[in-house]
Amino acid sequence: MSNLFGFDGGDTWLHHLSGATKMLAFVGISIIAMASYDLRFTAAIMVMSLILFYQAKIKWSQVSLVVKIITAFSLLNLITVYLFSPEYGVQLYGTRHLLFGSGYLTVTSEQLFYELNLLSKYIVTVPLALIFLITTNPSEFAASLNKIHLSYKVSYSVALALRYIPDIQNVYHQISLSQQARGYELSKKAKFSQRLKGSAQILMPLIFSSLDRIDTVSQAMELRRFGRKKHRTWYMDHPFAWQDWLTLAGTAAIILIGAWLFKVNGGRFYNPFR
Amino acid sequence: MAKNKQSSNELFSVRTVVAIGIGTAIIFILKRWVSIPTGFPNTNIDTSYGFLGFMSVLFGPVAGFIMGFLGHALNDFTQYGTPWWTWVFTTGLVGGVIGLFWKRLDVSKGDFGKKKLIGYNVVSGLTNLIAWAAIAPTLDVLVYSEPANKVYIQGLISAVSNIISGAVIGSILLAAYAASRTRSGSLKKED
């Protein structure tokens, strides 16, 4: 894996959007979806993000693994919530429609509805996140962060993080290989406990070589004048186009609708039981 | 005489920028691949908290906050599709608060004696405790409206495991780092 973002240079309008636009849209939508407990609203967002997902022409094989992990994680969380507070929905919505069960483990419509809301929150932005990961060029992304007035030093840290995740994974791999080449068995042929110990052994050199690297890389950057001026330009910069403005306007509209629903519902919760 | 112009003491030097980048990458990788099962179901000692404590002491509060925030956000984002913003923010906070003590806990000269060891563990322990047992779950209730008993128990378990990670791994790293600093004037060719 040489590219964390799984970036795949395609040619849809989503690929051409600026990284910052996509990030702002993602953050905006994920925050309003996080705040809202109106299933109609989150479901609508879900439908929209699936349509976008389709438009980005992403192949199922590119995302199947992460979708499976997310499903498992969401189910686990829903079950935990139920086990801890089977009547939490009743408490929130103020009515009680018992479906079945008795004693502690009861199942009510309110609880089911509440958990459905939770589920929609867990997954509503997933297609958007995947779109972001697959259609955003990491370098362009860093450049675009700077354009939305994040300080260029912070933007560059983000760029460096993205640059070094695959690199350090690689270093981890290299150190592991070179340890094995010196006689440390870490392949499937070793016992599990030995492999565990082995990976711990790799961490130290990994961390310490990274500290050295911080020094040499910052020296190399200073030699090429990073930090000298108040501004810098970006090789991978990409001008904002009307699609960007339109996307941002759309995002703002969604946020406004979400906020308006707060008012209509008299709070964060949409309550169908009353 | 040369003035020591090493920029390591500034809050946001070029070195800090690089440290944030590389530190974030390592946090990401630790979160992803290196967790030690505690024996409790579904709980891991997340080694990244030890590393975060260590890096915050080395590079200060700004670096600590951004590293924690970004590392956690990137991991959530690529693993679950949604950053769990409350916990992401709390991780940043942990890095930032431990980082506030970087001048006092300075190990770059190679001394990490008993006093600093205790100092670090107190700072890291308290920060992690307050962050995970109180701040993160409270934010969860406020923002996500999750059941309180669930999130506080989750918080408590994380608090315990992160305190352990912060203490054990952080101390080991700090001690090793201090030991690796060659004292000035100590290198001589030997026959």
Added chain:
Amino acid sequence: MSKPAIIFDHVTYQYDSQAEPTLHDINLTINQGEKVLIIGPSGSGKSTLGNLINGLIPHAIPGKITGQVTVMGQDVENSSLFDLSLHVGTVLQDPDSQFVGLTAAEDIAFAMENDATPQAEMKTRVRQWATTLGIKDQLGQSPQALSGGQKQRTAMAGVLVDEGDVLLFDEPLAALDPATGKQSIELIDDLHRRLGITVVIIEHRLEEVLAQPVDRVIVMQDGRIIANETPEALLKTPLLREIGLREPLYLEALDLAGIDFNDTTGITSVNTIEAPNLKQKLSDWLTGEPAHQKPAGLKPLLAIKDLTFGYPKGPKLFDHFDLTINRGDMLALVGENGVGKTTLSQLITGFVKPDAGTMTFAGADLATQSVKERADQIGYIMQDPNQMISKIKIFDEVALGLTLRGVDEATIKAKVEDALKICGLYPFRNWPISALSFGQKKRVTIASILTLSPQLLILDEPTAGQDWRHYTAMMRFLEKLNRDSGITMLLITHDMHLMLEYATRTVVLGHSGILLDAEPAKVLTEPAIIKQARLAETSLYTLAKRMDMDPFAFTAAVIAHERQERHV
């Protein structure tokens, strides 16, 4: 005309961690528009001197300076790194550490980005320099997917884009194939002449640098400047030899033929050198030399069949590739930058997995063996020392393999100390590796594999960045291992003379498989292959041609002579 660009005035420098100064009382003036070469044994302080010019010392690496360094009128100690970097462009020695961009293109553009150059201009300039340096196709690649030589060229491009007053190159040639090395030196010379910039080159490969005119050569030893002369004057003295540096090869031949260098003219190039009766003396000497026969291995040790491999998304590097390495071979693997030499060694050691094909080692199928099991028989020294080093202290690093094999401590100590002595590192054994020069680091990795006595030893560019004394000591030891203990060697190298002198067999790797598999000297008789694989003929060969002698026999005779001298 001769305004000074760089002035060292009684400069002594001591790294914070060192007990003694690394540079002693340096006095040096380099004028604007001059081109200066700095040579000296590994660890003599060349990179340290370079870092005083670009300001990394003292601004990023702490230490104690006395005296004053002035660069383009600025006092280095009291001006910022930024101001200095506008005047001095540096290509650092360690190719990996200087990459910051996500792709080669961004890395080249980095300085321009920081100067807030408009994007369109950056794009044209990046394209232009990438074309000049032959890395146009790699622009979109991430730095870790570049071969050693491609990395070095990217780094060069990144500095050349911003056309400072002084260009400082710390071993620009170490990882380049001979033809590219020659081109780079021509390129540097062209820049020097066209732009009138001051050029400082630190390099072990003296002969290659002297292929283009150099104003002065500065020789360092133990942190002092021991000579500061024109190349002509320097080459006429025996100084280089005395301090363990290699003279140009053609001079060695002249020396063998008993020619006094003081009688020569045009000594700096094999194409211009003249001496009274030169031709006569050389051919007299040649007839006096007996012909030499080299032994060759017979029983196969490693058989590679039908190997197919390409990195994901990359082109196929190997397509139904076959190669058999015989027991006792001292095999040199040569070929252009990026052709897949390192990749081949990583396929053999199991670092990367082939797409198809079989590899059989001593009768056993390698595919079923883990990296560790392969390593019990195959020692591998990687091209980039930083990728191998995992301990803080030198001794621990060299001992690592033995410790992991559970060898007892007394044996470890004895073996490690032996290996350290062979590699000239014994005095430093208790130092942290971070306090070593680049060449010293590389030797640490060699020492750490020498302790393991494998059946096959793969050395990826063992002599890059080494001075002649250490190079010879190591190569002799390897040769002895090969001769006495029958250890098979696979040497990956860009050094033609190393190949001729030490290898018993040469494999030339090309883009479509093996171009030639023969006795080393045979390579030189095939101009088409030399061209295709971007190799170069040695100056011995050129000299013989110029003198109308049989170049093949002449080269063989000089090398045979050197070998004999070694074995007595």
